[in-house]
Every structure is written in C-alpha cells, then in structure tokens.
Amino acid sequence: MIHHHPDNNMMLEYASGSLNWAHSLVVSAHVQLCPKCAAQMKVLNGVGGTLLASSAPAASSEDHQAQAFEQLMRRIDQGVQDETGDSEPPQKVATAASYQKVHKDPIFTAVPPVVQKLLDNNPILRWRRLSRGLKEARLNTSQDRHEVAFHRISPGSKVAEHDHRGTEITMVLYGSFSDADGVYSPGDFLVREPGEVHRPTATQDQECLCLSVVEAPVALTGFWGKVVNPFLSIRPG
Ligand SMILES: [Zn+2]
Numbered sequence: 702m703i704h705h706h707p708d709n710n711m712m713l714e715y716a717s718g719s720l721n722w723a724h725s726l727v728v729s730a731h732v733q734l735c736p737k738c739a740a741q742m743k744v745l746n747g748v749g750g751t752l753l754a755s756s757a758p759a760a761s762s763e764d765h766q767a768q769a770f771e772q773l774m775r776r777i778d779q780g781v782q783d784e785t786g787d788s789e790p791p792q793k794v795a796t797a798a799s800y801q802k803v804h805k806d807p808i809f810t811a812v813p814p815v816v817q818k819l820l821d822n823n824p825i826l827r828w829r830r831l832s833r834g835l836k837e838a839r840l841n842t843s844q845d846r847h848e849v850a851f852h853r854i855s856p857g858s859k860v861a862e863h864d865h866r867g868t869e870i871t872m873v874l875y876g877s878f879s880d881a882d883g884v885y886s887p888g889d890f891l892v893r894e895p896g897e898v899h900r901p902t903a904t905q906d907q908e909c910l911c912l913s914v915v916e917a918p919v920a921l922t923g924f925w926g927k928v929v930n931p932f933l934s935i936r937p938g
Contacts, residue, residue: 703735703888712738716745718768723847723914725773726815727870727890730912733813734888773815776843777822808853808875808910811887816874816912819849826851834858834903852911854878854903862900867916869893876909878902 707715707728714720715728732738809820819840820826826838834855842849854860854876870892877886880899885891893899903909 702886703731703737703890704883705885705889705891706735706738707731707890708892712741712745716742721846722773722776722844723842723849724870725770726819726842726849727872727912727914729770729773729815730813731872731888731890733815735890774818777818808908812874828853832861835860846916848915850913850915852913854901854909854911856903856907856909857905859900859902862898866895868895869913869915871911871913874910874912876907877904878909878911879904 711720711724711728715725715732720728732742812820819842823840828836828838831837831852835858836853837850839848839850851874852871856876870890871885872891873885873887873889875887877884878901879885880901882899884904
C-alpha cells in the first residue's frame with residue numbers, strides 16, 4: 702500500500718508538462734504504480750482539457766502531457782545514444798552480460814515501465830559503495846541539472862546521517878526503509894528539502910532499492926559522513 706504521494710503542486714506541474722525532466726521521471730514512475738495518483742492525473746487532465754478547450758479547441762492538457770511524456774522517453778533514449786554511440790564489439794559483449802545480470806536481479810523484477818526504460822538504456826549499472834550497506838549506481842540521462850541514481854541498501858543497514866543542500870526526491874522500488882518520520886514501501890514518494898537531516902534504515906529481512914533525483918551535492922554529517930562525503934560530489938550527465 703502506497704502512503705506517500707507527490708503533492709498537488711507537483712502533480713499539477715506534471716499534468717501541464719511544465720515540471721522539469723528529472724522530477725517528471727520520478728512522478729511518472731510513481732503514477733505508474735499508484736492507482737490514487739493515476740486517477741488524480743486523469744481528473745487533472747480532464748480539467749486542463751476543459752480549460753484549454755474554451756480558448757484553444759485544438760489542444761488539450763492530455764495531449765500536452767502525452768507530448769511531455771514522449772519527450773521524457775526520447776530524452777532517456779538520447780542519453781543512451783550519447784553513452785554507447787561508438788562502442789566497440791567487446792564493449793557490446795560486456796553490455797549484454799551486464800544487461801542479463803540486471804534483468805536476473807530480483808530487485809528489478811517489478812519496476813514501473815518508465816524505470817524499465819531507464820534500465821534498458823543504462824544496461825551497465827556501475828555500483829559503487831558509498832558506505833557500509835549502501836551502494837549507488839548513477840544513470841546516464843543527458844541532462845546535468847539533477848543527478849539520477851539507484852540506491853540499494855542491504856538488509857538492516859543504516860545509511861549515514863545526511864542532510865541536503867538541494868531537494869532530493871526518492872521513490873522506493875523494492876523492499877522498504879524507515880526513518881524518524883515513518884516506513885516507506887514500494888511506490889512511496891518522498892521529498893527532502895535542503896537542511897532536513899535523516900538517517901534511512903532498510904528493513905531487516907530484505908534489500909531496499911530506491912530511485913533518487915538530487916538537485917545539488919548531498920552533504921553527509923557525522924563520523925561516516927566525513928569518510929564518505931568526498932564520493933558524493935555531483936557528476937553531471
Ligand atoms: Zn500516489
């Protein structure tokens with residue numbers, strides 16, 4: 702059961718096609734998993750369509766959003782072309798092997814279609830250890846305003862306490878984690894504003910996979926933070 706949803710402003714911006722690319726990606730992933738927000742999106746599209754119809758009969762909000770979604774998909778494709786445009790045959794072999802590995806990994810079996818598209822276009826996931834129990838794989842998205850990444854937390858692991866200089870949006874894709882504010886399960890959508898400090902902990906019995914979009918470098922606090930912080934600078938693209 703999904704308990705945490707994008708707020709109304711974000712849903713409106715998404716429906717009108719004015720939300721930035723990276724945030725549209727996470728909202729889109731959430732809407733694909735959340736019947737409540739999918740229903741709300743239909744209503745928003747209906748309202749937008751009615752408003753637009755009175756001034757410009759040829760356009761509708763639904764068309765607008767469909768176009769924005771198409772753009773989102775094209776952008777993902779564009780990213781992979783930049784990455785693999787001139788790859789040599791040995792690279793392609795490695796890509797296929799890694800692709801198979803990702804698709805056999807149980808934590809990726811129930812991702813929403815938009816995340817599957819990201820995976821299809823990022824066949825090599827380069828996992829690197831950020832701290833004990835926490836790994837990150839950054840995704841090539843051909844934009845540099847936000848960093849888009851998967852994070853996986855091993856069962857029962859606590860992520861180093863950290864705060865944010867920019868807004869961070871996280872959506873759980875597999876397993877669950879908790880922090881001081883609650884427990885988050887697949888589909889749950891969290892926004893952390895700059896200055897908020899939190900310490901996510903994965904549940905004991907399962908690994909946890911999240912999709913995250915970060916606007917600015919993350920600053921870790923505490924002992925582990927001092928060790929880990931140099932690895933968390935933003936790498937555009
Ligand atoms: Zn929702």
